Amino acid sequence: MSTTLEHRLLHVEERIRQACERSGRNRDEIQIIAVTKYVSLATTREALDRGLHHLGENRWQDAQVKWNAISGSGQAEEGQPVWHFIGSLQSNKAKDVIGKFTYIHSLDRLSLAEAINKRASQLDIVVPCFIQVNVSGENSKQGLAPEQLFDFVSQLRSYRFIKPVGLMTMAPYEAEPEQTRPVFKALRELRDKLNRRSEAMGTITHLSMGMSNDFEVAIEEGATWIRLGTILVGKEED
Ligand SMILES: *Cc1c(COP(=O)(O)O)cnc(C)c1O
Secondary structure, three states: OOHHHHHHHHHHHHHHHHHHHHHOOOHHHOEEEEEOOOOOHHHHHHHHHOOOOEEEEOOHHHHHHHHHHHHOOOOOOOOOOEEEEOOOOOHHHHHHHEOOEOEEEEEOOHHHHHHHHHHHHHHOOOEEEEEEEOOOOOOOOOOEOHHHHHHHHHHHOOOOOEEEEEEEOOOOOOOOHHHHHHHHHHHHHHHHHHHOOHHHOOOOOEEEOOOOOOHHHHHHOOOOEEEEOOOOOOOOOO
């Protein structure tokens, strides 16, 4: 087993610890999703062996080899990972990932909610979803505009097989990570505002935010799930 992953994990843990200390948070409020989209099956297995059992992928085409090898046997094995779909999802692809990926982090429109709900009802499962919000307003980013969020959440109530559990955002890449703070702070404030209203049903408590470049700022602003690729499992050429 390579020591690189072990070292990276130690390094990331230390930085998480310091971010928690700076912001008065407990380490156990934050979960790591190891984003394996840039790495091989072997590296993904190594991450699992290191106890990183939340795995994130953003495209089914790239994920399926790994998913089939690790989780495809259909047995609920000890140490099975929990898969997170973090990429943008076309409605007609929902049938591929629902039932395989436990969490969806990119719910941002009713047509997708429709597709997820339909597949989930066939499987008789309830899918925990994060609602993706485009806080920064960049054109290249997916997600609802902040002002659409409350209506969207009210409309989600009619989808019985979807359980909204939190909000997700991606900050623009900044050479100086501190610059991302307003984006993360705004997502936290949206969540808090939402939870003062009845639409939230008391379940939209999580914040999926923070990546390799900016996870410490995200933690300081309240992230409960951080999505780490490059800095943790690395990036491999194929
Ligand atoms: C790729 C990706 C990540 C991880 O990116 P890194 O910068 O390598 O940590 C996190 N979230 C989403 C939505 C991604 O697509």
